[in-house]
Amino acid sequence: MSDSVIVTGVTLAYLLVVLWVGLRARGQGGSSLEGYVAGGRHVGVVILFFILGAEIFSAFAFLGTPGWAYQHGAPAFYILAYLSLVPITIWVLGPRVAALGRARGYLTQGDMIADHYQSKGLGVLAGVIGVVALVPYLTIQIAGAGLLFSAATDGLVPFWLGALLAFLVVAAYVFCSGLSGIGWTNLVQGIMMIAIAWFLGLAIPERLFDGVGEMFARLQAEAPEHLILPGANGMGWGYFSTAILISAFGGAMWPHLFMKFYSADSGRSLRQVSVFYPLYAYLLVPLLLIGFAGVLVFADAPLARPDTVLLRLVMDVADFSPWVVGLMLSGALAAAMSTGANLAHTAAVVLVRDVLGTTLMRGASERASVSATRWSVLGLSLAAYGIALLNPASLVMILLTAYGVIVQLFPMVLGALFFPSLRRVSVMAGAIAGSLAFLLLDFGIGSPLGWHAGVWGVLANLMVLGVCQALLARQVPGRAEA
Amino acid sequence: MSKTYHTLVGLHFALCTLAMIWPGALIANRIEPTLFGLPFLFAWYILWMLVLFIGMWVAFGVRHGGHRDE
Numbered sequence: 251m252s253d254s255v256i257v258t259g260v261t262l263a264y265l266l267v268v269l270w271v272g273l274r275a276r277g278q279g280g281s282s283l284e285g286y287v288a289g290g291r292h293v294g295v296v297i298l299f300f301i302l303g304a305e306i307f308s309a310f311a312f313l314g315t316p317g318w319a320y321q322h323g324a325p326a327f328y329i330l331a332y333l334s335l336v337p338i339t340i341w342v343l344g345p346r347v348a349a350l351g352r353a354r355g356y357l358t359q360g361d362m363i364a365d366h367y368q369s370k371g372l373g374v375l376a377g378v379i380g381v382v383a384l385v386p387y388l389t390i391q392i393a394g395a396g397l398l399f400s401a402a403t404d405g406l407v408p409f410w411l412g413a414l415l416a417f418l419v420v421a422a423y424v425f426c427s428g429l430s431g432i433g434w435t436n437l438v439q440g441i442m443m444i445a446i447a448w449f450l451g452l453a454i455p456e457r458l459f460d461g462v463g464e465m466f467a468r469l470q471a472e473a474p475e476h477l478i479l480p481g482a483n484g485m486g487w488g489y490f491s492t493a494i495l496i497s498a499f500g501g502a503m504w505p506h507l508f509m510k511f512y513s514a515d516s517g518r519s520l521r522q523v524s525v526f527y528p529l530y531a532y533l534l535v536p537l538l539l540i541g542f543a544g545v546l547v548f549a550d551a552p553l554a555r556p557d558t559v560l561l562r563l564v565m566d567v568a569d570f571s572p573w574v575v576g577l578m579l580s581g582a583l584a585a586a587m588s589t590g591a592n593l594a595h596t597a598a599v600v601l602v603r604d605v606l607g608t609t610l611m612r613g614a615s616e617r618a619s620v621s622a623t624r625w626s627v628l629g630l631s632l633a634a635y636g637i638a639l640l641n642p643a644s645l646v647m648i649l650l651t652a653y654g655v656i657v658q659l660f661p662m663v664l665g666a667l668f669f670p671s672l673r674r675v676s677v678m679a680g681a682i683a684g685s686l687a688f689l690l691l692d693f694g695i696g697s698p699l700g701w702h703a704g705v706w707g708v709l710a711n712l713m714v715l716g717v718c719q720a721l722l723a724r725q726v727p728g729r730a731e732a
Numbered sequence: 733m734s735k736t737y738h739t740l741v742g743l744h745f746a747l748c749t750l751a752m753i754w755p756g757a758l759i760a761n762r763i764e765p766t767l768f769g770l771p772f773l774f775a776w777y778i779l780w781m782l783v784l785f786i787g788m789w790v791a792f793g794v795r796h797g798g799h800r801d802e
Contacts, residue, residue: 327757327773327777330781331752331777334777334780334784335748335752335784338748338749341745461769462769462770463766463768463769466770474763477763477771477773477774478761478762478763479757479761490753491754494752495749498749518796521792521795524788525789528781528782528784528785531781535778
């Protein structure tokens with residue numbers, strides 16, 4: 251009992267520190283919309299690095315990565331590969347997006363699409379898709395925080411209270427401080443995550459097997475199939491490779507990642523962040539080690555839920571003191587909260603600017619927009635909390651489906667950035683064809699060659715886009731832009 | 733210089749990507765020899781992450797080193 255009290259105390263202390271840092275950042279970005287949404291476009295390299303890093307390293311990365319290594323083995327390298335390839339997209343797209351945003355006042359993806367293609371409808375559509383995708387994503391972070399709390403404190407802090415505590419803190423600093431609050435807290439949370447992950451990743455193999463090398467020597471003798479592809483459950487090369495490609499390059503279409511390009515103080519800063527980004531991806535290495543330790547430890551009594559492998563090892567097997575368990579809980583909460591803060595902030599901005607701003611709130615003053623965005627942060631966080639309590643099992647499916655559709659925005663965004671000759675009709679037809687192809691393959695007939703369905707969607711998208719461009723070029727000779 | 737620069741950066745990105753998926757990872761799909769106590773395939777990914785980092789660092793220095801522009 252007293253152990254649970256120590257765990258809870260350590261974690262509450264951590265939450266208070268985060269709250270204090272987040273509220274202190276208030277006023278740094280100014281009270282303008284640009285300040286609240288994009289930190290006044292003055293966010294420098296260090297904070298930008300932690301914002302872009304922390305929003306991708308979610309509760310899923312912290313718990314799911316060891317879970318994958320434990321369950322599948324080598325296919326978990328897919329997470330390592332795609333996260334280290336993400337900076338390529340930041341390098342290529344980032345500076346151009348930042349420059350366009352500065353010149354034309356864009357703050358969202360929808361802004362850019364609606365302006366470039368001269369279509370308000372297209373902007374609203376991008377906004378609606380964004381919100382539909384972001385809310386389940388936020389719900390998963392909130393549910394993750396609740397599960398972590400109740401497991402690590404042996405139920406002293408129940409699911410509903412743990413989820414509520416973590417997200418009241420997040421909603422409070424996002425409400426008050428906007429992107430500046432997210433930036434400074436992500437610095438703290440990022441350092442916390444990295445420190446805890448490396449400590450546990452080295453300490454667990456050391457305690458249980460006298461070191462990492464010895465652990466892998468035993469794995470080679472007892473479960474060698476975990477160490478090479480196709481892994482323990484036979485994941486094919488086609489799926490492995492296409493899943494990496496779609497996650498690494500389609501990932502930048504997530505509004506919460508894409509919108510951060512606008513907040514950079516210069517294109518140079520974005521390039522510098524992408525240079526150092528692979529170093530953030532090394533955070534996954536210790537998490538993979540923990541998963542591999544689980545393969546040996548739980549060889550005789552497999553876990554019902556693979557994503558609990560980190561929790562079970564720390565609490566039941568490695569026999570750490572409650573102070574360490576409290577720090578582990580704080581580190582895992584940091585992963586959930588730092589991503590959650592970005593998601594709540596982005597969903598609110600997209601809702602107010604792309605969806606309401608062009609419809610119900612047309613012509614609203616800047617002050618009204620900031621205020622509406624703030625209250626939307628609270629409203630959407632509460633909605634996501636409510637959904638987390640109901641805990642519908644279809645949540646992950648909604649998320650994956652929405653992601654498959656979001657990726658289909660890729661050609662449209664590339665067109666707005668680099669290919670001015672692409673016409674509105676072509677990119678729309680392409681996006682619709684790509685989305686339908688993805689949905690059909692994912693829910694209907696199954697994906698050919700066992701590839702990731704998103705890749706087929708993008709191929710269909712590009713084919714339709716190409717055909718439309720060719721037809722239009724013939725119909726209206728001499729007109730470059732529609 | 734600009735065209736050569738972009739081609740080289742593009743090639744570096746393509747090489748790192750292909751090393752991490754089929755067919756690059758196919759040739760590294762083995763346990764022996766172990767490096768730093770890690771199975772070969774695991775070490776392969778860690779090394780390519782480093783290659784990606786170093787290449788981008790060099791590219792950044794060539795283009796954006798010195799004074800702040802843009």
